[in-house]
Amino acid sequence: MFDVDWWSLALPFGYIFVLGSSLYVFSTIYRKRKAAESANLAPWFPAHLQKEVYSTLLELDADKDRKTKVPESVVRAALLRRAVEDIARIIQVRQAKQALNTLLQRGSVGEDLNQRFQRAEKEIEEELKDVVMEANALAPGWGQTIFQSANEIAANTVLRNRLDEIQNKSAAEKEWWDKRRETIQTEFMKELEEEPAKGSTKVSSDDDAVLVDSTTPVTTPSKKKKGKK
C-alpha cells in the first residue's frame, strides 16, 4: 500500500521546485530593482547647506586639538540660519502639496514624483524636531520660539531684498528723467523761437519746414523708447 514510486513523482516535484525558485528569483530581483530605483530618486531639495555648516561647526568644536574653540554664540547663529532655511522649505512643501495632489488625481505626473515629495515631507518633519531639540540643548526653552524668530527672519529678508531692488532703480530713473526734462525744455524753447521766425520770413518758409522736419522726428522716437523701459 505504502510503496511509493518516488521516481514517477520526481517530475511533479521538479516542476514545483523550478516554479518556486523562479518565482523567488523574480521577486528578489524585482524588489532589489525597486529599492535601487527609489534610492536613486532625486531628492526634492538640494543639499541643506545651513545644516552642513552647523554640523561642521559642532565637529570643529569637538576637535580637541584646535586652539580656538567655537563660541556658543556662533553655534546659536548657525542653528538659527538652519531654522530659517527650514522655514523656506516648509513654505515650499506646503505650496507644492496642493498643486501636486491635483496633478496626481488628473494623472498628469508620475508616481515617482509623489514618492519624492513624500520623502521630502518626512525629511522636513524630522529636521524640525531635530532643530527644536538642538535649540533646547543650547538654551533652555529656545525650542519654543526659534521657529517664530526664524519665520520673521525669512520674511524680513525677502522684504528687504524687494525694497532694495526697487530703491536701486532710483539713480537710473533720475538720470533718465533729467535727460528727458532737458530735451523737453530745449524743444519747448525751439518752438518758442521758431514761431515768430515763421511769421516774419515767409519767403524762406521752405527752409524752415525742412529744419523742423529734420530736428523733431530724430529726437523724439529715441526718447519714447527709453520711456518704455
Next chain:
Amino acid sequence: MAAASTEEYFDLLPIDLDPQTKAVTTSSGAPKALQAELRLLNELHRSLLTLETSPQIPPPPIPVNPKRSANLTKLKDSGNDLYRKGRHGDAVKMYTLGVQMALGRPLWEPQGLVREEVANLYANRAQAHMALQNWAEGAVDAEASVEAKRAGNAKAWWRRGKCLLEMGRLDEADEWVGRGLEMEGEEAELLALQQEVTARLDKIKKEEEERIGSEKA
C-alpha cells in the same frame, strides 16, 4: 543600514574660525553659495551679540522693544513738521534717516511692523520729493511704499501714478492706477487720477489721428 549611514554622513565643509573676530571663514576658492551663506551667518551672529539678554538668543517677535518705535515716531514727526514748514529737502533727509532706522531693525523682529513703518515713511518721502518736483525719486519711493503695504495704501498708489503722469509716462501711469483701483476699490482720488490719465491719453490719440489725417490730405 545603508540608508541610515548615508543620512548621518556628511562632508565636513572647508570652513574655519577667525581667532580674533570669531567670524566663520572659508577659502576664497570655495563655492559662491557657501561664501554667501557665511556672510549671512556672520551678519546674524553680530546682531545676536548686540542682545542684552543672557543667553543671547533672539526674543520672541512679540512684544517689541519700544525704544526703536519711539525714535521712529520722533523722526517721522520732525519730518512732517519740516514738510509743513516748506523745508522739503530737510524733510526728505529726516524721512531717509527714518527709513534707515526702520530697516535697521533686527531681522527677528516682526516683519508686519517693519512693513507698516517703512510704508508710511516711504509714502511721506515720496510726497516730499513731489513737492520738490523730483518726480523720478517720488515714483520710486511710492512704489517701495506699495511693495511694503499693498492694501490700504491708496496715498502711495496715487503718488506713483501722479509722478508717472508728470513725467509723461502715460501708459505706465494708466496701468499702475488701474492696479491701484483693483487693490483699493473705488478710491475717489485714484478715480480722479485715472480720469486725468485717460483724458491725456485720448488727447494724444486725437492729435495723432489729426496729424495723420492732415498728412494724408
